Amino acid sequence: MTILTFDKVELTANNTRIFGPVSTTLDTKGITVVMGANGAGKSLFLALAHGLTQPSRGVVLWDGIPAIETRSSRGFVFQTTPVLRRSVYGNLALPLAARGIRGAEAKSRISAALIAARLDADPAKPAAALSGGERKRLDLARAIVASPRVILLDEPSANLDPATMAAFEASLLQIAERGTKIIVSTHDIPQARRLGTEFLFFSGGQLCETSNGQDFFERTQSDEAIRYLKGEL
Amino acid sequence: MGQETAPEMETLAQAWQLLIGFDAALVEIVGLSLYVSLSATLLAALLGVPLGAALAIWTFPGRGVLVVLATSFMALPPVVVGLAVYLLLSRAGPLGDLGLLFTPSAMIIAQMLLITPIVLALTREAVLPLKRDYDLLLRSVDAGPWLTLKTLIWDARFGVATAFLAGFGRALAEVGAVLIVGGNINGLTRVMTTTIALETSKGNLELALALGLILILIAILINAAIHLLSAFGRRYEVTR
Numbered sequence: 001m002t003i004l005t006f007d008k009v010e011l012t013a014n015n016t017r018i019f020g021p022v023s024t025t026l027d028t029k030g031i032t033v034v035m036g037a038n039g040a041g042k043s044l045f046l047a048l049a050h051g052l053t054q055p056s057r058g059v060v061l062w063d064g065i066p067a068i069e070t071r072s073s074r075g076f077v078f079q080t081t082p083v084l085r086r087s088v089y090g091n092l093a094l095p096l097a098a099r100g101i102r103g104a105e106a107k108s109r110i111s112a113a114l115i116a117a118r119l120d121a122d123p124a125k126p127a128a129a130l131s132g133g134e135r136k137r138l139d140l141a142r143a144i145v146a147s148p149r150v151i152l153l154d155e156p157s158a159n160l161d162p163a164t165m166a167a168f169e170a171s172l173l174q175i176a177e178r179g180t181k182i183i184v185s186t187h188d189i190p191q192a193r194r195l196g197t198e199f200l201f202f203s204g205g206q207l208c209e210t211s212n213g214q215d216f217f218e219r220t221q222s223d224e225a226i227r228y229l230k231g232e233l
Numbered sequence: 234m235g236q237e238t239a240p241e242m243e244t245l246a247q248a249w250q251l252l253i254g255f256d257a258a259l260v261e262i263v264g265l266s267l268y269v270s271l272s273a274t275l276l277a278a279l280l281g282v283p284l285g286a287a288l289a290i291w292t293f294p295g296r297g298v299l300v301v302l303a304t305s306f307m308a309l310p311p312v313v314v315g316l317a318v319y320l321l322l323s324r325a326g327p328l329g330d331l332g333l334l335f336t337p338s339a340m341i342i343a344q345m346l347l348i349t350p351i352v353l354a355l356t357r358e359a360v361l362p363l364k365r366d367y368d369l370l371l372r373s374v375d376a377g378p379w380l381t382l383k384t385l386i387w388d389a390r391f392g393v394a395t396a397f398l399a400g401f402g403r404a405l406a407e408v409g410a411v412l413i414v415g416g417n418i419n420g421l422t423r424v425m426t427t428t429i430a431l432e433t434s435k436g437n438l439e440l441a442l443a444l445g446l447i448l449i450l451i452a453i454l455i456n457a458a459i460h461l462l463s464a465f466g467r468r469y470e471v472t473r
C-alpha cells in the first residue's frame with residue numbers, strides 16, 4: 001500500500017494563493033479520480049503530487065518521503081503529450097535509462113508496455129508520425145514501462161474519440177488490476193463513474209470533497225460538487 | 234603562361250588537367266587541408282557541443298556573459314586568432330617549448346579556437362527549443378544531469394551535425410590564421426587557401442584555380458549535406 005500525504009499544501013503565484021491549503025491522505029488501492037471544472041486545481045494537484053511543482057507551503061509525501069525524491073517510482077501522463085524526437089522505442093527507453101535499465105531487459109519491458117497500453121505501432125517508427133490517439137497511448141506506455149507503483153494521468157482522454165477512449169480506459173482498469181495505483185483527473189462524469197474507486201473533487205484550488213466508492217455520486221456533500229454534477233459549474 | 238591566346242581559357246584547361254590527373258602536389262595540399270580542418274572541427278565539437286548544450290539547459294551565475302562572449306567570438310577575425318596563437322606558441326611565448334609553431338598542429342589549434350564558438354552557439358540554438366519541449370518529461374522521469382545532456386544532444390543531432398558542418402566549412406575556407414601560425418611552408422603546412430593566395434600572387438593561376446574549384450565543390454557538398462540533414466530531421470519533429 002502506498003500512502004500519499006498532502007500536509008497543508010499551498011501554492012502561491014505573485015502573492016496570490018492559487019491552490020490550497022489542502023491536507024489529505026490517500027491510502028487506497030485502485031483508481032482515484034480527481035474531478036472539478038477547468039481551472040479548479042486538478043492539474044496542480046497532480047503536478048504537486050508527482051513533485052513536478054514545489055509547494056510554496058506545506059509538504060507532499062509518499063510513504064513519508066518528499067514527492068520530489070521519489071519521482072522515478074511513479075509514471076506521469078501529461079495533458080499535452082511530450083514526444084521525443086526519436087523512434088517509439090527511443091521514447092519508451094527514456095524512463096528505463098533514468099533507472100539504469102538497458103539492453104535485453106529494456107527491450108522486453110518496452111514490448112510489454114506497448115501491449116499493456118494497446119499501442120500497435122512499429123517501435124522503429126519516428127514517434128512524431130503517430131496519430132493523436134497513438135501518442136496518448138505512447139505516453140501511457142512510457143508511464144508504465146519502468147513498472148512504477150503509481151501512475152498519475154492529467155486529463156488523458158480529453159482529445160480521444162470514443163473507441164480510443166474505451167481502449168484507453170480498458171488499459172487503465174487492467175493496469176490497476178495488476179496492483180498499480182492510478183490517480184487520474186477528468187471532467188468527464190460518465191468516465192469518472194466507469195473508472196473510479198475513490199473521488200476527489202476540487203473547486204477554486206480547494207479540495208471540497210473526498211469520498212470512497214460511488215458514494216460520491218449518491219450522497220454528494222459539498223455545494224460545489226452538487227452543482228458540478230448537475231452541470232452548473 | 235599563354236598570355237597571347239585566350240589566357241583565361243588556357244588557365245582553366247590547365248587547372249582541369251591538374252584536377253583530373255590527381256596532380257601529386259595538389260592531392261597533398263588538399264589532403265593536408267582536410268586533415269587540419271577536420272581535426273580542428275572534431276576538437277571544436279568535443280568542446281563546443283557539450284558546452285553549448287549545457288548553456289541551453291542550465292542556468293547558473295555568469296551564463297549570460299558566457300553566451301554573449303561565445304556569440305561575439307563567432308565573428309573573430311581569423312588573423313587575430315592566428316596572432317594570438319602565434320604569440321602563445323612562438324619561441325618566447327608561454328607554450329614555446331612545445332615547438333609547435335609552423336606545424337600542422339599549430340594550425341589545428343588556431344582553427345579549433347576560431348570555430349569552437351560557432352559550434353557552441355549553433356548547438357545552443359539547436360538544443361534551446363528542445364529543452365523547452367522536454368523539460369517536464371525529463372523532470373518527471375527524474376533524469377539526472379548526464380542523461381539530460383545526452384538526451385538533448387542526441388535529439389538535437391541534426392542541428393548539432395549542421396553546427397559541425399558549418400564549423401568545418403568555416404575552417405576550410407579560413408586563410409589568415411593558418412597562414413600566420415603555419416607559415417605556408419611547401420610540403421609541410423601549405424593548405425588550399427594559403428596556396429591559392431601565394432600562387433595567385435606569383436601569377437601561377439592554374440594551381441590556384443584548381444584549388445579554388447575544389448573549395449567550391451566542397452562548399453556545395455557541405456551545404457547539400459546540411460540541407461539533407463535538416464530534411465531528414467524534420468521527420469522526427471512533432472507538428473502540433
